[in-house]
Amino acid sequence: MSLNKSLIERDLAVLWHPCTQMKDHESLPLIPIKRGYGSYLEDFDGNKYLDAISSWWVNLFGHSNPYINSKLIEQVQNLEHVLLAGFSHENAIRLAERLIKIAPKNLTKVFYADNGSSGIEVALKMSFHFHKNRGEIKPLFISLENSYHGETMGALSVGDVSLYKEVYNEIIIKSIQTPVPKDQRLESIYEPLQKLKELLEKHKNNVSAIILEPIVQCAGSMHMYNSEYIKEVKKLTEEYKIHLIFDEVATGFGRTGKMFASEYAEVSPDFMVLSKGLTGGYLPLSAVLLTDDIYREFYCDYGSGKSFLHSHSYTGNPLACAVANASLDIFENENILEIIQPKIKLLTELLEKFKNLKNVYNVRQTGLIGAIELKNYKLEDRIGLKVYKYGLEHGVLLRPLGNIIYFMPPLSISESEIHEMVQVGFDAISSLNK
Amino acid sequence: MSLNKSLIERDLAVLWHPCTQMKDHESLPLIPIKRGYGSYLEDFDGNKYLDAISSWWVNLFGHSNPYINSKLIEQVQNLEHVLLAGFSHENAIRLAERLIKIAPKNLTKVFYADNGSSGIEVALKMSFHFHKNRGEIKPLFISLENSYHGETMGALSVGDVSLYKEVYNEIIIKSIQTPVPKDQRLESIYEPLQKLKELLEKHKNNVSAIILEPIVQCAGSMHMYNSEYIKEVKKLTEEYKIHLIFDEVATGFGRTGKMFASEYAEVSPDFMVLSKGLTGGYLPLSAVLLTDDIYREFYCDYGSGKSFLHSHSYTGNPLACAVANASLDIFENENILEIIQPKIKLLTELLEKFKNLKNVYNVRQTGLIGAIELKNYKLEDRIGLKVYKYGLEHGVLLRPLGNIIYFMPPLSISESEIHEMVQVGFDAISSLNK
Numbered sequence: 001m002s003l004n005k006s007l008i009e010r011d012l013a014v015l016w017h018p019c020t021q022m023k024d025h026e027s028l029p030l031i032p033i034k035r036g037y038g039s040y041l042e043d044f045d046g047n048k049y050l051d052a053i054s055s056w057w058v059n060l061f062g063h064s065n066p067y068i069n070s071k072l073i074e075q076v077q078n079l080e081h082v083l084l085a086g087f088s089h090e091n092a093i094r095l096a097e098r099l100i101k102i103a104p105k106n107l108t109k110v111f112y113a114d115n116g117s118s119g120i121e122v123a124l125k126m127s128f129h130f131h132k133n134r135g136e137i138k139p140l141f142i143s144l145e146n147s148y149h150g151e152t153m154g155a156l157s158v159g160d161v162s163l164y165k166e167v168y169n170e171i172i173i174k175s176i177q178t179p180v181p182k183d184q185r186l187e188s189i190y191e192p193l194q195k196l197k198e199l200l201e202k203h204k205n206n207v208s209a210i211i212l213e214p215i216v217q218c219a220g221s222m223h224m225y226n227s228e229y230i231k232e233v234k235k236l237t238e239e240y241k242i243h244l245i246f247d248e249v250a251t252g253f254g255r256t257g258k259m260f261a262s263e264y265a266e267v268s269p270d271f272m273v274l275s276k277g278l279t280g281g282y283l284p285l286s287a288v289l290l291t292d293d294i295y296r297e298f299y300c301d302y303g304s305g306k307s308f309l310h311s312h313s314y315t316g317n318p319l320a321c322a323v324a325n326a327s328l329d330i331f332e333n334e335n336i337l338e339i340i341q342p343k344i345k346l347l348t349e350l351l352e353k354f355k356n357l358k359n360v361y362n363v364r365q366t367g368l369i370g371a372i373e374l375k376n377y378k379l380e381d382r383i384g385l386k387v388y389k390y391g392l393e394h395g396v397l398l399r400p401l402g403n404i405i406y407f408m409p410p411l412s413i414s415e416s417e418i419h420e421m422v423q424v425g426f427d428a429i430s431s432l433n434k
Numbered sequence: 435m436s437l438n439k440s441l442i443e444r445d446l447a448v449l450w451h452p453c454t455q456m457k458d459h460e461s462l463p464l465i466p467i468k469r470g471y472g473s474y475l476e477d478f479d480g481n482k483y484l485d486a487i488s489s490w491w492v493n494l495f496g497h498s499n500p501y502i503n504s505k506l507i508e509q510v511q512n513l514e515h516v517l518l519a520g521f522s523h524e525n526a527i528r529l530a531e532r533l534i535k536i537a538p539k540n541l542t543k544v545f546y547a548d549n550g551s552s553g554i555e556v557a558l559k560m561s562f563h564f565h566k567n568r569g570e571i572k573p574l575f576i577s578l579e580n581s582y583h584g585e586t587m588g589a590l591s592v593g594d595v596s597l598y599k600e601v602y603n604e605i606i607i608k609s610i611q612t613p614v615p616k617d618q619r620l621e622s623i624y625e626p627l628q629k630l631k632e633l634l635e636k637h638k639n640n641v642s643a644i645i646l647e648p649i650v651q652c653a654g655s656m657h658m659y660n661s662e663y664i665k666e667v668k669k670l671t672e673e674y675k676i677h678l679i680f681d682e683v684a685t686g687f688g689r690t691g692k693m694f695a696s697e698y699a700e701v702s703p704d705f706m707v708l709s710k711g712l713t714g715g716y717l718p719l720s721a722v723l724l725t726d727d728i729y730r731e732f733y734c735d736y737g738s739g740k741s742f743l744h745s746h747s748y749t750g751n752p753l754a755c756a757v758a759n760a761s762l763d764i765f766e767n768e769n770i771l772e773i774i775q776p777k778i779k780l781l782t783e784l785l786e787k788f789k790n791l792k793n794v795y796n797v798r799q800t801g802l803i804g805a806i807e808l809k810n811y812k813l814e815d816r817i818g819l820k821v822y823k824y825g826l827e828h829g830v831l832l833r834p835l836g837n838i839i840y841f842m843p844p845l846s847i848s849e850s851e852i853h854e855m856v857q858v859g860f861d862a863i864s865s866l867n868k
Contacts (some may be wrong), residue, residue, distance in 0.1 A: 011522045014530040016545040016729060018745030019519045021736040032522045035512040041521070056517040056747045069510050076503050078469040080716045083490040085453045086822070086833065087475070088445045088466045096448040111450040114718040115548040115746045117555075121586045128605050139604040151744045152555040153588030153607070164743055170573040171562050173587070173605055276747050282514045284548040284718050284748035295450060302455040303814055309598055310585045311452030312549045313490045313710050314718035319506075319753075380737055388520070399520065 003044035007032035028385070029392060036063025039413050041397065049397045052421045054410050057218065057250050059281030061330050062412045068280050068326040075322035084112065084316035091321035098328050099287055102259055104268035107289035111308075112316040116249035116275035117150030119286030120211070122310055123271040124154050126290065127209040127243045130297050133306045138208040138242075139173070142199060144180040148219030149211060149247050158211050161220055176203065178210075180217065181225035184364065189229040196233065200240045209243035209270070210236075214261040215366060218250035221404045222371035224364045230265035243270040243294075249286070253277030253327075254336060254411050257344050257367030270294060280327030281410075285320035340411050343418060344368055347407070350422040357426075359433055368413075370422075371406040372429065383432060390428035396421055398428065405429060437478035441466035462819070463826060470497025473847050475831065483831045486855045488844050491652065491684050493715030495764050496846045502714050502760040509756035518546065518750035525755035532762050533721055536693055538702040541723040545742075546750040550683035550709035551584030553720030554645070556744055557705040558588050560724065561643040561677045564731050567740045572642040572676075573607070576633060578614040582653030583645060583681050592645050595654055610637065612644075614651065615659035618798065623663040630667065634674045643677035643704070644670075648695040649800060652684035655838045656805035658798045664699035677704040677728075683720070687711035687761075688770060688845050691778050691801030704728060714761030715844075719754035774845050777852060778802055781841070784856040791860075793867055802847075804856075805840040806863065817866065824862035830855055832862065839863060 008030050016022060017030075034044045039062060041049045051059060061068065075091065082089060096110035111126070113119045124141060131138045143149065143158040150156065151164065157172040159165050165172070178199050179192040200207065214230055217223040237244040246269040251261035255277065258264065262272070270293070275286035298308050314320075330336060347370050354363050354372050361375035377383040384400030391398035398405060405425055409418070442464050450456060451464075468478045473496060475483045485493065495502065509525065516523060530544035545560070547553045558575060565572045577583065577592040584590065585598065591606040593599050599606070612633055613626040634641065648664055651657040671678040680703040685695035689711065692698065696706070704727070709720035732742050748754075764770060781804050788797050788806050795809035811817040818834030825832035832839060839859055843852070 007522065007524060007527060010531065011527045014534055014542070014544055015518075015522065015527060015750075016543050016724075016742070017518055017520070017522075018546070018749040019743045021732075021734075021741040022729075023733050024736060028520070030522060031520065032524065032527070033513060033516045034524075036514065036516060041513075041516055051516075053517075055515055056519070056745075058515065058517075058747050063516075064511060064514050069514070072510055073507050076506055076716075077498060079467060079475075080470065080498050080503070081489055081492065082467045082470060082475055082485075082497075083487075083492075083833075084451055085490070086451070086462070086465065088441065088449065088451075088464055090441060090466065090468075093441060093445045093449060093466070097444065100448055108448070109450050110448055112452070115552065115748060117552060117746060118549065118586055121551075124605070125585075125587070125602060129601055132601055137604055151559075151746065152552055152586035153559070153591070154586055154605070157587070167563055167566055167739075168559060170571055171558070171588070171607055173607060282510075283753060284746070284751060290450075295456075298455075299457050300455075302458060302816070305601075307455035308450070309453045311490075312551060312585065312718070313492050314549060315452040316449075317718060319717060382736070399517075 038062040039417050050421055051397050052407050052409050053399050057408050058276045059410045060277050061280055068323050071322050071326035079318050089318050092316040095321045095324050103289050106268045106291050108292045109290050109295045111288045113286045114312050115284045117152040117155040119273040119275050119288050120149045120155040122288045123245045123273050131208050133297050138206050140206045141175045142210045144212050145177045146180050146217050146220035181229050184224050184226050186226050189226050193232050204240050207242050209245050211245040213247045216251050221401050222406045224366050227264035230267050234267045245271040247273050249275045279320050279324045282323040283320040346418050369408050371404050374403040377403055387428045394424045396424040472496040473851050484855055485831050486841050486843050487833050491842050492710045493844045494711050502757050505756050505760035513752050523752050526750040529755045529758050537723050540702045540725050542726045543724050543729045545722045547720045548746050549718045551586040551589040553707040553709055553722050554583045554589040556722045557679045557707050565642050567731050572640050574640045575609045576644045578646050579611045580614050580651050580654035615663050618658050618660050620660050623660050627666050638674050641676050643679050645679040647681045650685050655835050656840045658800050661698035664701050668701045679705040681707050683709045713754050713758045716757040717754040780852050803842050805838050808837040811837055821862045828858045830858040
């Protein structure tokens with residue numbers, strides 16, 4: 001029996017995989033990975049796969065990156081973990097300093113958590129608690145239609161992808177969704193803004209915050225919209241005295257061509273939530289950046305009962321903070337935000353030819369995120385699954401979102417790897433017409 | 435300026451610590467840790483602290499353990515991460531196999547998440563979803579009074595420590611709390627069982643699951659209760675066809691003297707949630723173990739809409755799984771569950787003398803968890819804070835829960851370190867009388 005096959009059997013006997021209908025694996029290949037290097041993953045039978053989705057949008061500088069590895073090894077030999085309540089360590093401090101330095105202005109404090117969902121929960125709880133500390137009960141949150149903010153019940157409640165949310169409606173709190181601009185054109189922002197104003201007017205005393213993914217709703221079919229919308233939302237949040245939360249879990253750390261997607265709007269939120277690429281794709285960690293205004297509202301005598309007592313055991317884990325700092329080192333030392341610009345241009349050029357395919361509805365791109373939306377397929381065709389299989393058979397890991405084929409490779413991807421990745425995507429989509 | 439002091443200044447300028455009123459740090463020392471080894475943490479000025487609380491109940495085999503380090507280093511040089519949807523890796527498979535082997539019987543599948551809270555959310559969502567797949571809407575969960583299950587909104591909603599929960603009442607779902615037996619005596623289980631029966635009779639068609647921390651409610655003042663209660667709860671969950679969820683996030687992995695606390699009751703739940711010690715205290719990871727009955731209810735054609743599509747980007751992270759396997763290696767190779775028995779006995783002996791202190795209300799112990807409850811202090815006295823400071827000044831990290839001084843050291847603690855730890859705890863409590 002091949003090594004792959006033996007591991008697959010063992011796997012299917014004990015594991016329930018995330019975001020997976022396990023019955024699919026009766027026909028779909030499950031792939032046990034032995035090692036990773038650069039943009040590639042290699043299975044136990046020696047097959048290689050170009051990781052065109054950065055292993056769920058986390059990897060930035062290639063798998064098993066020697067520099068990041070060296071920093072992890074250095075850290076573990078000194079300190080693997082210490083609780084962050086009452087205690088601290090250098091990598092947690094240094095990471096917070098650096099995040100604040102590169103973040104939109106006015107974000108001056110960092111609260112750590114373990115994953116994107118937990119980070120979103122911190123922001124939501126803190127925003128609600130802030131208003132409560134001021135004597136106001138504002139139990140509503142507004143989010144965009146088609147948004148995705150994670151899977152724990154608070155994060156899920158502000159999401160709007162029905163595939164993940166609908167079945168749990170009875171066990172999550174109610175939130176309000178407002179229309180997202182329907183495309184990247186400036187003119188598509190006005191109607192949604194009007195709707196948002198009406199919502200705010202109606203609920204103004206009950207809303208703690210608006211949460212949004214700036215310019216790209218990744219899990220929401222890689223939907224992209226104009227950054228001017230965010231500028232206007234910022235004005236509204238100021239007018240109505242509610243918080244603005246940016247979920248940059250997926251869009252942060254260079255994916256969009258800038259360090260943070262919100263830079264396109266030149267807007268500072270009250271909260272910014274980071275995860276995924278934060279550790280270069282190594283370890284779960286999230287960081288919630290927030291303003292001094294918020295921090296000060298909680299800063300008072302313990303007896304006042306206004307403390308934010310949220311915690312996770314591994315908050316600010318030294319190993320995760322060490323690799324996050326190593327990842328920021330690479331951004332600085334290798335001028336990553338400049339180096340990726342020609343790659344982004346190349347992707348733009350290569351995406352052109354998809355527009356001529358008769359089953360392509362729309363091609364869109366922001367930075368190193370490229371998405372191709374197919375048309376004339378029904379959900380039950382599971383066309384994405386066919387593209388996924390085609391990709392694997394041809395050495396490229398694509399994981400379409402329904403009818404959306406997308407690329408979100410590591411920032412370290414080479415130009416020739418971009419060619420390979422896009423060509424296999426093109427062939428996969430073309431093959432559907434045959 | 436001392437290195438400590440310089441780091442403290444940098445820290446307080448940028449970090450918001452978990453479960454902390456930051457104003458406390460105007461007088462309370464914040465301690466930057468440089469390195470850890472064995473049971474000790476060492477700060478940048480060379481002061482050492484015996485970690486009597488295993489850094490929030492996570493560390494099992496000492497800080498920066500050479501064997502676990504070696505396994506982490508081995509893993510990172512091969513594969514730092516790969517998404518677990520459609521893909522797998524050997525350490526995730528092997529860990530699941532081993533957890534199933536040591537877990538209560540009938541737990542045959544493993545679903546990974548990133549921290550205790552996320553693991554609890556998986557169990558709650560899966561339980562609710564299970565019933566919904568069968569056509570039943572059961573939006574209620576029952577948990578024990580004084581319970582703690584985490585901080586994300588779903589996990590928080592089934593907790594009952596008002597310090598963490600009360601302020602968020604308007605943004606979490608309602609759940610039902612049932613009395614916990616008031617102490618470890620067998621006779622204290624009957625009244626709570628009667629109450630639980632009444633609750634179940636009243637809500638029987640609306641309850642998905644009962645969730646509990648077996649025999650020790652750690653964050654709930656280290657409250658301990660008789661394992662017979664759990665046996666009876668198990669019978670009730672079978673009678674009323676609802677799920678039983680064991681939260682062994684804090685109690686798992688030897689803390690109670692057995693691998694899992696539920697072994698005292700010899701009861702198999704429908705779900706068991708593990709985290710904290712799962713990775714030996716190195717990295718955030720959680721595992722939800724569940725029965726074949728549950729797994730099969732979701733196993734069907736994708737089109738049926740019954741899939742459990744929960745995910746976190748770092749689900750089953752290879753680095754976290756590698757250290758978790760290394761930790762299980764140590765359990766096996768070093769016969770840990772036998773080796774800790776004399777340490778538990780020693781702790782029992784040493785706890786005796788606390789009973790003579792006039793400010794001690796109660797002394798209780800389960801395995802290597804020992805707790806001393808003080809009396810005649812008011813909450814606003816913040817007596818725990820005084821003990822915490824005393825401990826630090828005398829080289830022992832104690833972090834009382836209000837009026838409860840407790841010990842939960844690494845399993846690898848030596849007998850002389852137990853003497854040191856308990857003596858400082860004793861002196862701290864004695865000093866309060868002066």
